[in-house]
Amino acid sequence: MGKLLYGASGVEIGFDDRVLAHLQVVIGAKLRRGExxxxxxxxxxxxxxxxxxxxxxDAIPLYFKYSGGKMPSLNREWVEALMTSANSNQGLQLSDELRPTGESTGG
Structure with missing residues (x-):
């Protein structure tokens, strides 16, 4: 389980490494634009x-701490859904991972 450390006080918020990787992409994109x-x-x-x-x-320090050494692969559709959420009036609402289009659901 990874952690997002928030603010100067270092509040720790636990997330699975896979979730944390997707959050890092979305949060980073928004903050780079000064949003x-x-x-x-x-x-x-x-x-x-x-x-x-x-x-x-961008004035609040963030630190993404992963428990594993390997960066998880990213699901573009989930990143897009999270980004759409982040751009809404309610802000980023963490949702369950979307299954990529065309992925088999199995037997």
């Missing part, structure tokens, strides 16, 4: 099963 936005996700049941939201801007 601030909200980021919301559903909390893990171990910490209350609620929802959390943070404000992201």
């Amino acid at each position: 601030s936005f909200y980021f919301s996700w559903k909390d893990d049941p171990n910490i209350g099963d609620g929802r959390s939201t943070v404000w992201l801007s």
